[in-house]
Amino acid sequence: MRRRLVISYLLLMVLVLIALETPLAATLASRETERVRADRLADATRFASLAGPALRGGGAGPLEGELRSYDELYAIGAAVVDRDRHTVVASPGWRAAVGTGTALDVALSGQQSSGPESVWPWTAGAVVVAVPINDGGEVLGAVVIVTPVGPIRSSVTAWWVLLALAGLLAVLACVLTAFGLAGWVLRPVTELDAVTHEIAEGDRGARVLHRLGPPELRRLAASFNHMADVVSDVMDRQRAFVAHASHQLRNPLTALRLRVEELGPSLTDPDGRSEHRLALEETDRLALVLDALLTLARAEREENERITVDAAAVAASRVAAWAPLARHRSVALRLSTTDAPAYARTVPTAVDQALDALIDNAVKFSGAGGAVTVVVARRDDGVALEVRDTGPGMTESQLGQATERFWRAPDAQNVDGAGLGLTIAAVLVDASDGRLTMRPGEQRGLVAGLWFPSPPPVPATGPAAGDPASDPLPAPAGPASVR
Numbered sequence: 001m002r003r004r005l006v007i008s009y010l011l012l013m014v015l016v017l018i019a020l021e022t023p024l025a026a027t028l029a030s031r032e033t034e035r036v037r038a039d040r041l042a043d044a045t046r047f048a049s050l051a052g053p054a055l056r057g058g059g060a061g062p063l064e065g066e067l068r069s070y071d072e073l074y075a076i077g078a079a080v081v082d083r084d085r086h087t088v089v090a091s092p093g094w095r096a097a098v099g100t101g102t103a104l105d106v107a108l109s110g111q112q113s114s115g116p117e118s119v120w121p122w123t124a125g126a127v128v129v130a131v132p133i134n135d136g137g138e139v140l141g142a143v144v145i146v147t148p149v150g151p152i153r154s155s156v157t158a159w160w161v162l163l164a165l166a167g168l169l170a171v172l173a174c175v176l177t178a179f180g181l182a183g184w185v186l187r188p189v190t191e192l193d194a195v196t197h198e199i200a201e202g203d204r205g206a207r208v209l210h211r212l213g214p215p216e217l218r219r220l221a222a223s224f225n226h227m228a229d230v231v232s233d234v235m236d237r238q239r240a241f242v243a244h245a246s247h248q249l250r251n252p253l254t255a256l257r258l259r260v261e262e263l264g265p266s267l268t269d270p271d272g273r274s275e276h277r278l279a280l281e282e283t284d285r286l287a288l289v290l291d292a293l294l295t296l297a298r299a300e301r302e303e304n305e306r307i308t309v310d311a312a313a314v315a316a317s318r319v320a321a322w323a324p325l326a327r328h329r330s331v332a333l334r335l336s337t338t339d340a341p342a343y344a345r346t347v348p349t350a351v352d353q354a355l356d357a358l359i360d361n362a363v364k365f366s367g368a369g370g371a372v373t374v375v376v377a378r379r380d381d382g383v384a385l386e387v388r389d390t391g392p393g394m395t396e397s398q399l400g401q402a403t404e405r406f407w408r409a410p411d412a413q414n415v416d417g418a419g420l421g422l423t424i425a426a427v428l429v430d431a432s433d434g435r436l437t438m439r440p441g442e443q444r445g446l447v448a449g450l451w452f453p454s455p456p457p458v459p460a461t462g463p464a465a466g467d468p469a470s471d472p473l474p475a476p477a478g479p480a481s482v483r
Contacts, residue, residue: 002182009178010171017167028159030118036127036152036428037114043070043133044078044143051080051133054088065093076148080133082141083108097146101128107142110134119152121160127152151389188213188221191482204232257283306432308455311351311383312342312376318355319374322363329383330368331389333359337376342470344383344452346432351385356388356426358448359422365391366445382434385450393445399438425450 050063055444067078071091079090085104087094099115107112107130114129127147133140191208196208207228210221260279319335326333327463356373362372372389422436429436434452441447 002179002186005182006175009181010175011347013174013260014374020422021167025163026118028163029120029156031120032155032159033117035127035128036147037117040127040129040145041112041131044129044145047080047143047145048133049133051089051141051143054080054081055135057132069267076145078143078145080141080143083103083139085249088141095146097126097128099125099128100130100144100146101129101476104142107129107132107144110139119149119156121153121157123149123153125149125205176278185213185217188217192221192224193254195276199228204228215228220443223367243417253283253286257287263472290291305347306345308343308345308347308478309351311344311385311452312337313339314351314374315355315374315385318352318359322356322359326363326372329363329366330370331363332371332374333368334371335376336373342376342378342383343433343455345455346434346452350428350432350434351450354425354450355385355387355426357418358450360421362387362389362391362448366388367391382451382453383458385452388441389445391445393440394438399446 016297047063047066050066054063063080067080067089067092071077071093075093077091077094078086079094081104082088085108101240103115112129113358115129116123116125116127119127126149129145129147131143176457188210191212195206195208207225208221210218210225212218257280260276260283264273264276267276295318315337315390316335319333323333359372360376364480366372366389370390372387374448375384375388377384426436429450429452432452437449437451439447439449
């Protein structure tokens with residue numbers, strides 16, 4: 001933006017210089033030419049006053065010496081011709097030039113002639129001046145002076161070069177001033193852009209200095225800071241409310257569950273016992289929702305502190321933790337990874353909580369006889385983890401809604417869960433500058449993928465400093481279904 005602003009200032013300055021210097025350059029060329037023409041007309045008039053005796057046949061007299069001295073002093077040729085165009089007296093350097101005949105025609109008609117009007121740096125030829133010689137009202141001949149245009153061109157060129165240098169200095173001054181002015185004007189905008197990115201990255205305490213730039217931008221910076229304060233306060237209040245509400249609801253929910261449990265022994269009717277069991281299940285589900293809300297509030301409150309974790313080790317621990325539940329549901333849970341560590345840079349608990357959500361969904365929806373495979377590999381300067389299972393999968397429209405809060409697929413409304421697992425995983429992955437993707441499997445189900453960036457390289461000589469080349473992902477054991 002600064003470059004465009006400077007270019008606009010520079011273009012305006014160049015247009016102004018062209019508008020001012022073009023007529024000035026033409027005026028200087030005309031002035032130099034007019035000065036030479038006036039001098040030559042004066043010289044020719046003096047020679048015409050001395051040419052009378054030569055034209056009457058009384059001899060050249062002092063005219064020949066005058067012309068010779070004039071030629072030697074100024075290197076300008078001059079001649080006296082009669083009315084029949086015969087040269088009567090001429091200086092040693094006299095040479096006719098283009099336009100001499102036209103000038104003689106005008107002079108012999110009784111008028112002075114001089115041309116051209118202006119000499120430009122590219123003009124060739126000469127300045128021709130002709131003055132009639134009169135005697136009692138009769139034209140006896142004419143005096144012709146031919147002046148080379150070289151000195152005039154040099155003088156005009158010097159003036160034009162001086163104008164160009166003055167214009168160049170003005171342009172340089174304009175550029176320096178424009179850069180300073182553009183920097184002064186755009187510095188608040190640049191800082192506003194930088195602070196906006198910092199806030200988007202999670203630094204909600206970043207603010208703009210509102211004492212820079214013009215008054216309008218100062219007011220804009222102050223308004224932006226006020227807006228950031230208000231938004232930050234609203235977000236803090238919202239997250240605090242969710243956390244406090246979830247926490248405060250746990251005590252009455254626990255008391256309610258105890259009271260419902262105590263009703264069990266007093267129920268003898270089979271329908272009543274069935275309703276009692278459903279009530280207990282609903283209280284358990286409500287407890288899960290409150291726990292998920294607390295986890296989500298804590299995840300959104302993270303200040304993006306980053307730690308380095310071994311994603312392969314975390315994946316192995318999570319597979320081991322979910323193995324008993326998978327065996328209980330007759331689901332084969334496997335881990336596919338290399339022996340080498342796969343280090344990732346994430347916010348705390350991002351890898352384990354995201355894997356918990358994905359493995360939970362995969363085991364839950366694979367069904368008896370299904371298979372779930374957790375794959376860990378280095379890829380794209382980071383660590384990729386995939387959870388694949390043989391569940392029923394989701395449609396394309398459902399994939400776009402899967403990370404929304406409390407969203408559940410139409411065919412999973414009665415399945416245990418709070419509908420916040422993928423939302424929490426997406427928040428943690430986004431805070432880690434990672435990616436959460438879901439795609440259909442090759443045959444059925446979906447593949448839920450996580451990617452986290454690797455930590456910055458540290459010079460080392462041990463095995464940990466090995467080549468981080470990407471390891472190919474093994475072939476999928478089956479697609480995953482993610483809810």
